[in-house]
Amino acid sequence: MNSVDFLLxxxxxxxxxxxxxxxxxxxxxxxxxxxxxxxxxRNYSRNLNSSVYDRFKWLCGCPKRNKLFCFICLVMGGxxxxxxxxxxxxxxxxxxTA
Numbered sequence: 001m002n003s004v005d006f007l008l009x010x011x012x013x014x015x016x017x018x019x020x021x022x023x024x025x026x027x028x029x030x031x032x033x034x035x036x037x038x039x040x041x042r043n044y045s046r047n048l049n050s051s052v053y054d055r056f057k058w059l060c061g062c063p064k065r066n067k068l069f070c071f072i073c074l075v076m077g078g079x080x081x082x083x084x085x086x087x088x089x090x091x092x093x094x095x096x097t098a
Contacts, residue, residue: 001017001020001021001024003027003062003064004027004060004061004062004065004069004074005062005065007021007075008074011077013077018075021075022075026053026058026059026071027060027061027062027071028050028053028059028060028061029062029063030050031048031061031063031068032047032048032066033047033048033066033067033068034047034048048068052068058070058071058072060074
């Protein structure tokens with residue numbers, strides 16, 4: 001019930017279900033997300049480190065989509081943004097980071 005897929009599929013979730021999802025906690029699966037950047041003299045490869053979940057308590061992951069999402073926005077029905085629809089990796093800063 002507290003999976004990202006569930007939260008993306010069912011938009012009309014009751015307050016009681018939202019409270020239970022919050023109680024269960026955010027899903028923090030190990031994801032295989034990597035990115036390669038081209039530099040002037042070499043290529044740089046970056047991989048997602050699971051410690052990102054410790055640094056950003058609002059972050060959650062979806063193993064089915066292999067993407068990161070804002071758990072608060074998903075549970076509370078936040079605005080329709082990259083963090084609630086597509087997965088926010090590489091989409092810029094989220095206002096929860098400020």
